[in-house]
Structures are given as C-alpha cells and as structure tokens.
Amino acid sequence: MSALPQTMTAVAIEGKGGPEVLVAGERPVPVPGAGQVLIKVAAAGVNRPDVLQRMGLYPAPKGHSELPGLEAAGTVAAVGPGAERFRIDAPVMALLNGGGYAEYALAEEAATLPVPPAMSLVEAAAIPEAFFTVWHNVFERGGLTSGGWLLVHGGTSGIGVTAIQLAVALGAKVIATAGSPEKCAACLGLGAVRAVNYREEDFFEAVKAETAGRGVDVVLDIVGAAYLERNLRSLADDGRLVNIAHQGESKATLDMMRLMLKRLTVTGSTLRIRPTEVKGGIARAVEANVLPLIVAGKVRVVIDSTFPLREAAAAHARMETSQHIGKIVLTAG
Known part of the structure; x- marks a missing residue:
C-alpha cells in the first residue's frame, strides 16, 4: 500500500448562497477512527440535502464533517481500529455523515457496502442515499x-x-x-x-x-x-x-x-442524524434485499449526469433546474 498524501482536494461551503459558494481547496486527509474506513473517492452522489446545507438551511450535525456529500464510492485507503470487514483497495460504497465532496472521505464501516463486481463506481456512488x-x-x-x-x-x-x-x-x-x-x-x-x-x-x-x-x-x-x-x-x-x-x-x-x-x-424520518447502529441495520437490509435486485438487472441505477469534483457548483446548478432525471454524480479528477 502506498503512503497516503497529507492533503487532498475538497469542496467546501464558503458562506451561504447559490452554487458559487462551493469552492474547491486543499484540506488535510482525514484519519479513520474506531469502526471507520477511509475511502479514496472515485465518485460522490449529489443530493438535495447538499443544496439545503449550502443555503444554510440544513447544517451538519455536531461531530459530522462540515463538507457536503452524503454518499460516495471508491476504494478502501485505510481502516480504523475495529474495522475488519474490508481489505485495503476493496471497492466500496457508503452512506456518509458528510465529507463526500473530496478526494478522501470517512465512512462508518457499518454503513459501508461492497460494490458488486459488474457495477461501476459511478453507479455505486448513486446508491446509498436513495436506496x-x-x-x-x-x-x-x-x-x-x-x-x-x-x-x-x-x-x-x-x-x-x-x-x-x-x-x-x-x-x-x-x-x-x-x-x-x-x-x-x-x-x-x-x-x-x-x-x-x-x-x-x-x-x-x-x-x-x-x-x-x-x-x-x-x-x-x-x-x-x-x-x-x-x-x-x-x-x-x-x-x-x-x-x-x-x-x-x-x-x-x-x-x-x-x-x-x-x-x-x-x-x-431523516437519516443523517440517526446513530451508526441504525444506519448499519439499514445497510444490512439493503445489502440483503436490494443489491441482489440491482445485480440481477431488475432495478437499475439511473444516472442523469456526471461532473468533475471541482465543478460541484455546476452540478448543483443542474439540480436546481429540476430538469434532471435520476442521480447527479461528482467524479474524481
């Protein structure tokens, strides 16, 4: 495993307002704590709560990342104490407490799922929040x-x-x-x-x-x-x-x-404020009942459009037109 970088590109919310307050900059790479995995993000879903957070109407709960982004997919870059399910470099997707608009994001292992072999990471990034x-x-x-x-x-x-x-x-x-x-x-x-x-x-x-x-x-x-x-x-x-x-x-x-x-x-209900054990229970149910339907082709992940991470503002502008059909996803690079 190669050494992790010290810093990463991340999109932060600078002030309150329109898409223009989403600004890319450098942030420290987070370190996984107990029961957490660090994901090298390949793609991150864009959701309406991100828009509300940007407008100052849905602040991050105490203890959660203030960066937007409630779901992401990529590969495991590091694991914290007690996180034992996923190996380094395993492809995963996760419901996040925030922080998905970045090159690296922390996820609770309990709310993290394996990405099926035939599924792209862009599709995987569009699954957790909605499903x-x-x-x-x-x-x-x-x-x-x-x-x-x-x-x-x-x-x-x-x-x-x-x-x-x-x-x-x-x-x-x-x-x-x-x-x-x-x-x-x-x-x-x-x-x-x-x-x-x-x-x-x-x-x-x-x-x-x-x-x-x-x-x-x-x-x-x-x-x-x-x-x-x-x-x-x-x-x-x-x-x-x-x-x-x-x-x-x-x-x-x-x-x-x-x-x-x-x-x-x-x-x-709202998911973001729920405790890890609740999200973990939902994750297990989705893994058992929903992923097989996607793998079998009975349910598909509908992607409207993708935008590079640094163009998160354009992704939000797309969402605010309400013309999208399906998910909008940010991609690495």
Whole structure:
C-alpha cells in the first residue's frame, strides 16, 4: 500500500448562497477512527440535502464533517481500529455523515457496502442515499408489500426513480407525480402504472380514478405541508403517509377525524442524524434485499449526469433546474 498524501482536494461551503459558494481547496486527509474506513473517492452522489446545507438551511450535525456529500464510492485507503470487514483497495460504497465532496472521505464501516463486481463506481456512488432512504421509509416504516399501491411524489428525482423501481420489483403498483410530459414518460418507463403531471392534474383525482376509489397504501412525500390534505385523502383505509422532506412551509393543519375514521398513520424520518447502529441495520437490509435486485438487472441505477469534483457548483446548478432525471454524480479528477 502506498503512503497516503497529507492533503487532498475538497469542496467546501464558503458562506451561504447559490452554487458559487462551493469552492474547491486543499484540506488535510482525514484519519479513520474506531469502526471507520477511509475511502479514496472515485465518485460522490449529489443530493438535495447538499443544496439545503449550502443555503444554510440544513447544517451538519455536531461531530459530522462540515463538507457536503452524503454518499460516495471508491476504494478502501485505510481502516480504523475495529474495522475488519474490508481489505485495503476493496471497492466500496457508503452512506456518509458528510465529507463526500473530496478526494478522501470517512465512512462508518457499518454503513459501508461492497460494490458488486459488474457495477461501476459511478453507479455505486448513486446508491446509498436513495436506496437506504427508500428501503427504510417505503418498506420498513411504510410497510409496503406485494400487491399494494404506492404514490411517489417527485418521480424522477433520485429518490423517485429508486422508489418506483423497487416497489415494482417487489410486486407493488406505483403512481408517480412529475412536472412535465417527458418526466411522466420516464416514470412510466420505470414501471409506474400511472404518471401524473402535477402542473396539469390533481394527483388525488388521478389516484381515485386509478385505484377505483380505494386509494393507495403508502405515500412517499417530499413536498410537505402543501400536499398534506390531498395526501391523506389519497390514502386507503389503514394507509401510511411517510414524509422525508418538505419544500416551503413545514407546518400544516391536520384533520384528526380523517385519521381516526380511516385509521391512517403519518410518519417521517431523516437519516443523517440517526446513530451508526441504525444506519448499519439499514445497510444490512439493503445489502440483503436490494443489491441482489440491482445485480440481477431488475432495478437499475439511473444516472442523469456526471461532473468533475471541482465543478460541484455546476452540478448543483443542474439540480436546481429540476430538469434532471435520476442521480447527479461528482467524479474524481
């Protein structure tokens, strides 16, 4: 093993604002602590929380890296005490606590997965954040099962393309919302039985028609307050609304009578603040239940575009157009 460099290129957030506050510079290479691995990053996923962090709306939790980047793939460059699963140079992907926008990143070994032999590191970098989030929220918290109905908002986002495919692969039926005819076509191409252009249609009416008035079993929502009432109306009896993000206002009035009469469940989560053991449990579930579907070709990793690490600002600008379909990924070099 060659000696590690002392410094690395990393993209930091300098101030609060638009993509221009993402600035590449030199940082010390981090040293793995107990239970951690150091990844030589080949690719890192770009996610909406990175944009919110850049704007000053989603600060890194205490003790986490202040560099953006919640997922990465590459090879193991060093291991900390007690980290025994992965050998040096093993190809891995990981859900990170931050720091992915860099040439080297620390990962908790518990939240690190092996990269299957036929998978590129760019594809691998696009897996952890979306697939961990979807598995945990749609299947563990939302309890979606074969034969059930799922409503996915933002069907062409990284989360959306993942949720559609996983639900279909596991025998569920999906209705997705998107903002253009092209995006709706993409949702249908991924297996959704109905795609709703939210700029032209009421998704509640579409759900009602598609399910013959029954409603869906699970709603995966990224919009929040503005959609709350229609999300609840879209649910079948005993349905579950799972919220993983919000756009605009986070507070809304809740009709408790509707919850009581239909026995609904409203829940939500965010992964970044969860303890390592929780993330590790999700990682093991994804490794057992999801990676085999990807390897078998039943679910694919949808990449919208790639940008060199130093062009992280351009990657954020692409995300903010909301024209992307699938994941945006930063690459080394």
